[in-house]
Amino acid sequence: MPLQEQLAAKLCELSGLTNVFFCSTGLEANEAALKIARKFGHDKGIERPEIVVYERAFHGRSIATLSATGNPKVQAGFGPLVEGFPRVPLNDVGAIEKLAATNPNIVAVFLEVIQGEGGINPASVDYLRAVRKLCDDKGWLLMLDEVQCGIGRTGKWFAHQWAGIRPDVMPLAKGLGSGVPVGAVVCGPRAANVLGPGNHGTTFGGNPLAMRAGVETLRIMEEDGLLANAERVGAALKAGLQRELAGVAGVVEIRGQGLMLGIELARPCGELLGRAAQAGLMISVTADKVVRPVPPLILSEDEAAQIVALLCPLIKAFLAEPAN
Ligand SMILES: Cc1ncc(COP(=O)(O)O)c(C=O)c1O
Known part of the structure; x- marks a missing residue:
């Protein structure tokens, strides 16, 4: 065909x-x-x-x-x-x-x-x-x-x-x-x-x-079962982010589905891009205040855990700083 x-x-x-x-x-x-x-x-x-x-x-x-x-x-x-x-x-x-x-x-x-x-x-x-x-x-x-x-x-x-x-x-x-x-x-x-x-x-x-x-x-x-992977690893990533960022002042909401997630912060956070890159993590920030991890669909649970371990401290440190 x-x-x-x-x-x-x-x-x-x-x-x-x-x-x-x-x-x-x-x-x-x-x-x-x-x-x-x-x-x-x-x-x-x-x-x-x-x-x-x-x-x-x-x-x-x-x-x-x-x-x-x-x-x-x-x-x-x-x-x-x-x-x-x-x-x-x-x-x-x-x-x-x-x-x-x-x-x-x-x-x-x-x-x-x-x-x-x-x-x-x-x-x-x-x-x-x-x-x-x-x-x-x-x-x-x-x-x-x-x-x-x-x-x-x-x-x-x-x-x-x-x-x-x-x-x-x-x-x-x-x-x-x-x-x-x-x-x-x-x-x-x-x-x-x-x-x-x-x-x-x-x-x-x-x-x-x-x-x-x-x-x-x-x-x-x-x-390769990438749909099931996106669902399973995405759920693990979201749960990890929710766990690590629970109760952190300035985290408004963690939302999304599968490997399309957003972490809304209370203030613009574009500078997190450079900081994450320095830590070895590619993220994007959208709508000024939303950190958007949209990793590849082949992401493993280990890699999701690495994202959580790298990203959450950066977000916490950023939110602990006085707003400009
Ligand atoms: C929902 C949606 N529609 C359309 C587009 C535009 O796609 P393209 O950049 O391929 O023109 C984008 C790109 O980000 C998108 O996210």
Whole structure:
């Protein structure tokens, strides 16, 4: 079977969805999703279709995806932004229901199952189910950006699977190619036939190197049991962080799932990056105050224990210092 078909078939098998468009990056996958939603609306006769997006969301750095992003820093200097993105807070069913009752132009809801750049903010299982139901009731598309939280990171292939729901549109990238640029938009029946020949495309989408990287990534992840590893080692890492940081003043919350975790501190902590690097640990800090360990899915429990042993003293020492 040609490589494109192999990878598409595998993604459909893993997601329960039916069709795949290939591209090269996360923002490109999200652009395609946004175009699907807009065209879906136009096909229904809605002239100015709107897509519900979220506070603190991150969807990429193209003009449309940065407009959908909920972070003024990402948008600053690049206006005018693309319109048609009403914004709601995450996990607030009332807010989206209110919007649904007042805005007849909505055609889709677009969210990360766990907001990554926004500070590791998980959409709750109840919220995901409520939004799925709302989309069904209203005939909207549910579009889940799994660029960061998908491909095994939370211990399931796709983070929304913890809620037992299916999206209509799911952009993927990052982990799909193990470092080789591969993006994909996986669609279910409601969205699969919205774009026809000539509506969308990209030169490098589905190239043989990218497809081979995707096929082998998923094969190795399955053979090596990396989903179970992410779940088990992620739980150990979270428990270790919770144990070592319990009761430490200035630690607001430890959250996330599998190997996608965030430690929110009470104050900006960007300087921890350099200190951690000096201690031999690569971390990232996001949303100013959230230390975000997102280690590789091959992490062992020993290595998780090393992260805890290196990171927690750094955080404690940092929080013990007077704020600048
Ligand atoms: C949730 C999410 N969507 C989209 C993107 C953009 O992906 P890319 O950098 O491949 O364009 C990112 C990147 O961090 C992301 O975290």
